[in-house]
Amino acid sequence: MAHNYRTDLWVDWCPGCGDFGILAALQQSMTEMNKKPEDFAIFSGIGCSAKTPHYINAPGMHTLHGRVIPFASGVKLANPNLTVIADGGDGDLLSIGAGHFVAAGRRNVDMTIIIHNNGVYGLTKGQASPTLARGEKTKGLQRPNILDSLNPVALALTVGYTFVARAFSFDVKNTKDIIMKAVKHRGTSVIDLLQPCPTYNDINTKEWYEQRVYYLDKDPSWDPVVKEATSEASEQKYLQAIQKSLEWGDKIPLGVLYQNDFVPSFGDRIADHITNYFEVPPALSPIVNSEGQPVARMEKIFTDRLIKR
């Protein structure tokens, strides 16, 4: 019997929350991936989105505000056999954790980052998040937002993410398909997941999005995938994606915006030097030998500090 990826906890999001769709899409994609539940590690930061791992019947880590990326990276570094998915809020990933978001683009650890993008800090009663446009006054704000919004897709592209996509949480099937593709990509994949907050964001609502979103892959000429390992090839797809990322307002594109499989993952870069890294990763490397003694020996490793006679 297939593993049930639901836990028996009551899901305590508000009725109509966009997070339900993300959770369902995650659970469906995990089932379809046909792995053992122990092969997954699901991470989250802080906030509404951060409860996601508790609702998934697979190993999970609900971490600190803004720190989901480094926590997720640590598990992947120690055990590259695991499939790592990191869920973060827009405030989590793009404000308090923005430094990690940028660093992750350079590192390209083989994992998937899902931005639960709803424009507000829901759990603290609706303050503006980095993706809320300037001048917008959502329900929870005293005055219109005086900060400019940032563009998560363009930011991700600029700092080097090798797979960048956007999905809409009320289209669970499409979200699931994108998650599957993102997880399959060898490197850091990021999904800008539009996720309406029905309680605090009365501007970017389900209906608001439904009137605007369209699917890039409906256009047969759209191809986001870099085809060869040349800078010309990646530059062309990159510029095309940057241009698409600027499209926001009347029309909001969904789908894979950029995919480059030619950039070595962080694990691959480690394995350039530590050649058995994937076969004997840190988590599976013995530290005691058959005689119960340490396998690492001073006289084998640190000879450069030995003063010879």
Next chain:
Amino acid sequence: MPLVDIDLIIGGPQGGGIDSAAQIVIRAFSIAGYEAFGIREYYSNIKGRHSYFHVRVKETPVRSLRYPVDLLVCLDAESPFVHMEDVSDKTIVLYDEDLMNTKIEQVLTMESETKKHVLDKLKEGGFGTTIAGAIEFMKKRGAVPYPVSFRNLVVGALGPNKPPARYANTLGASLAMALMGLPAEFTSRGIESIFGKKKEVLEDNEKIVKSGYEFVKTHNNLNIKELPVREAKERYILTGNEAIGIGKVIGGLKLQTYYPITPAADESFFLEGHDYFEPVMGEDIDKENEVLKNASVVVVQAEDEIAAIAMAISGAMTGTRTATGTSGPGFSLMAEALGYAGINEVPVVVTLYQRGGPSTGLPTRNSQADLMFAINAGHGEFARIVYSSGDVPEAIDDAVKVFNYAEKFQVPVIHILDKNFANSFFLVDPLDYSKIKIERWKLSENTENFERFKLTEDGISPMGMFGKNIIWLTGDEHSELGHITEDPETRDAMMVKRMGKLNTILKEIPEDEQVELIGDKNADVTLLSWGSNKGVILSVFEKLRTEGVKANLVYVKLMNPFPSKLVSKYLSTAKVLIDLENNYTAQLATLVKQNCGIEVKNFILKYNGRHTTDDEVYEGIKRVLDKKENRVVMIRGA
């Protein structure tokens, strides 16, 4: 009394090879069968500012330094000024005679505050304000000037096309060694052991050694006696940073994360240089498993210290021995995540190298002012171990032990060290592996509904890990399964479980790993101290003993949970009790008061960032005993 007990300082510009010069001295003496120890002092600067190495050589084990020095080697214009008070009537002052007329104002590397202090002293004594004046100042203290033209010697040895400055360090070391009476052969071998056997380098250095020794031979107005060569053993030369790195690797470190910071980064840098190696797997494994022929440590430079500890924490939850290393500012950033490791009972090791604070403070100088912070960092209450080491040999063992503690008790461990330790050089014997034990967590069958936080008598649950068990972790209070709960009864039970571990820890860690009572049982004076002061204090005890004063040291290693009973027992019989630390507020004494109810009334403290030396500790103890002073502040060091 030992025949040989030489203290020397080699001073010069940062980036000018002072480190190599000191290493030549230590290695050469080691090859000749002597013991040596040294500490490096330097500015937060890449090139130019004054740095110096203080080294001591003896026939018997050496673990401390003293002023005045026997030999002052000045490789820059600043050295004669800043070290002019480090000399006495036995000191030979080796300096570059070409710089004789350099005025103190011309020494651009010198900080204006330091210049002022030196100028005041020169003027007060009626001395000139040139290097010649500083030399006169030292002469008046009885020091013997030994002028050398570095330029002439280098040009004489290598011709006019080699830049003299590049050879100042090997020349300085050669002259110093010649003045100490070490046969030239050992100096050459010391140089070779650092710079390797590259032909050109070797030839040049050989010429430099020769010219240095020749000069001393022909300008020997000092009646130098050649030192006897002793029976030598193979030794490792290790800094504190390296000792920790080695201990960690032997203890099974597989993932180290860090963000660059002084004086912690040297450890990670060292690990990066030794991250892929041949393990000793035992015969069975070797035959079956070709892929296990090599082992590794993955060292990751994170984007900041928050990321470093976050990666380390989650890495540790895969069953990997994981650590991060940092210093004060970085540790401040780690505080929130430390609490996460606390509530999730994560066996992660944080190696904390203290430096002068607060804020950026004295980035390259010593301090022991983060003890209270290490114990209290992070909001809320949680069980953690804070464990201290003070010298290289014990640090190798301790670096293994702290992993054992972390995993056995499933708590974060802060291994607290200091800059003096980090930048000290020790000579160490090869390890005895039969004494090294690796102890890991309690495991259990992987069942359905595996309870990572199962409530148990001793507070320790079976370890659950990513890749093996379905577990949940959260920074929120949680159920035995690891899901969020705000249920008051569960909260109570979880608090008791986690905090109760502190008792388990005190019960299970052997007493001698918690606190050591070193010295005479029945002592006239008892010192209370920790960290890198251990060597200095024990060395001063030897001198006190010759004067008929019996002393002992209560050397605390386990700082949290605090071994109150044991410390109380050791302190209760003290006739005169003195707390000695490198901070302003006497933090260990505060801990003792808080935990044992014993009020320490005498203090010898130092917080100027420089290494503690025998002379000032001796003087401090004397001032407490004889002059009844109760707070002595040590102020030595340039």
